[in-house]
Amino acid sequence: MRAAVIQEHGEPLEIEDVSYPEPAPDQVVVETEACGVCRSDWHAWQGDWSWIGAGVPEGQILGHEPAGIISEVGEDVETLEAGDRVAVPFHLGDGTCPHCREGRANNCETVLPLGLSEYSQGAFAEAFAVREADFNCVKLPEEVDFTEMAGLGCRFMTAYHALADRADLRPGDWVAVHGCGGVGLSAIHIAQALGAHPIAVDVLDSKLERAEELGAIETVNGADVDSAPQEIKKLTGGGADVSIDALGIAETCQNSVNSLGTRGSHVQVGLTTGEEQGQIDLPVDVMTMQEIDFHGSFGMPLVRYEELFRLIAKGTLEPGKIIGETLSLDELPGTLASMDDYETVGIPVVTEF
């Protein structure tokens, strides 16, 4: 089958013929119908995250935001069968640790990120295997479209958990979103759908325009103002209630914290780059005196999908709105390389394999 493979970090992915996955007893094989292209793919391709033990080796097949149809079922799998339509959250849990037993695969002690580990080849391929499939696969409602669901395994659900659970967003809250890539745009859409007032921050007008279409009440182009945090404090009359770093560089993280008012909540969604290697200076005294919270947020507990699907069925949330261009596997290497300059708008989705 065809797959996009890392030959060398930072060099264009190569489309190769690789063997079709064989399911282990706990696994299913899913034929990929759609798979989003994420900033995390770009990081892994660059060779980032070795500082948290999460770098991928050369030979890796990336792709961790898939939706597709089950083609093969391992002998121990009980709840899934060939033909089932599924989305697969990127954080594949073992299903047995204390966190998984609470439905929190995103906090699994032995989490295996799909497409981001040599033991878990990803979905930029005609098919891919899913470990502990009964536990990890999320069955899709009949009516939803695969392309629209591609972000549900990563960006969209990550933004939902960050806002609804970690920040405990309330209607009427001011929400500053720093970085309007896929997860940032998802956060804008979700914030407005939940009755909050999103402010979009980016340095590219094309992304800010998309953010406005998705419901941003205000936009701040960080390249046009002296200080994005000061601008947000002006717009909100004192500071945002919730602020998200949806990119993961020192500047957006610090800007996010500095955008908050007293008792505000910062949510860190982006993992950092080779520049920061996870280390960022923060104004700890101000955070202490103003009782500002710093939350980490990673993926979404599987138990939260039910609510997410309910909101999608009601039409409150429309994940399809965040989709950017659709592309073929052959176009993927070029699209990934174009993310060097942060100019892709919305989530690119591979739909032809």
Ligand SMILES: [Zn+2]
């Ligand atoms: Zn992702």
Ligand SMILES: [Zn+2]
């Ligand atoms: Zn676990």
